[in-house]
Amino acid sequence: MLKYLSIKRYTNASDKKLAQSIKNLFGFVPGNIDLFKQALRHSSASRNKTSNERLEFLGDSVLNALIAEYLFKLMPNAEEGELTQSRSRIVSRQNLNKLALKLGLNNLLVTDIKGHLPSSVFGNALEAVVGAVFLDQGYKKTQKIILEKIIKQHLHVKELIQEDTDYKSRLINLYQKKKIPLRFVLLSEKHDGHKKIFHVGVEAEGKIRAEANHPNKRAAEQLAALTVLEKLGEV
């Protein structure tokens, strides 16, 4: 549960407006509104005040950590490489820029640039806002807020983490559409020194459609699935 602060604590009109925007976006009234003002202050408009760049540094790290934790728990069988790749997709520059616009940070950001702003300005502001949420609410609440209010609402996480790599799911879906039963079978386990090698096959309509070997069983299945997809002209 987030500690409930009333919006009434803000008497200054522009502070109150910003506090209301933060509440609408994330579901809490800021304890320290200055953090959010700073997060939404582009360096072009910083003059004597601190711009959002320090908070961007902090927010970037916090975002990386909480997405790492989220994926670690979401994908209990994924290897380090898959986790790293999935996170890169989620926190890609492009994704953060898009997310910032979806959240309407472009309407909150204070800049002193005339004309068109590069969209990275908004992605950076989103990172800075994450930094502000973190300092205002702590890690655990930030984790909850970012996942509930940003990631799950605005991103197709399943697509991002499976995109390109989960050939097994793609193959299963394909066969389900065709209503042909398909299964992955373990053909053998060999020992190569201290490592096991899994030899797996993809079976459909009584035939092994493809085989693959790998020390990691899941990877062997992915490789076998990929081979079938290639034969079918699906990749």
Add this chain to the structure above:
Amino acid sequence: MLKYLSIKRYTNASDKKLAQSIKNLFGFVPGNIDLFKQALRHSSASRNKTSNERLEFLGDSVLNALIAEYLFKLMPNAEEGELTQSRSRIVSRQNLNKLALKLGLNNLLVTDIKGHLPSSVFGNALEAVVGAVFLDQGYKKTQKIILEKIIKQHLHVKELIQEDTDYKSRLINLYQKKKIPLRFVLLSEKHDGHKKIFHVGVEAEGKIRAEANHPNKRAAEQLAALTVLEKLGEV
């Protein structure tokens, strides 16, 4: 306060031994010893079990975030570039490898490699251990543990964050040794469009030894200090 668990909860001898090592290192008895076993299991020894690579992914992110938070608060006037650079020095591969050996993780790591191990294996294990501490104890306690038991005890943080970049401090120290008074003076503040430009000088023995201009006052002082150090042949 860390929740206190007794070491007696572990009946298995090797679990108890590991729990005792973790307690000696970090001051707490693990709630879930399996996390620490996994963190200390190199991929060469993983066989059917999960190696420490997933935890290394998580721990790397958590370490980055908590060092970011630490430096953000420790260096309230530092710009984003200084923060990034300081963190890179603290969590450098080389530093993590050394820290892991200082903590004695080489005596705890389970590997199946004969002969000499590359030292990165230990740095990676340290990251994995941070991941385990995080899952076992949560962000806030991990922050406290890593700072108190690792960073502050084994690293010269002040040296790492000032190394090379804090020319102002180096110059002040140099003049203090010579017992010559030195001061940084603001010569003027100019306005260039919407940005201020600070014009600062370094004064000693009644003379301005060097001058510099920069939109950031601290950066202008660093530049001026650097110029004096260069004249003195100190850099």
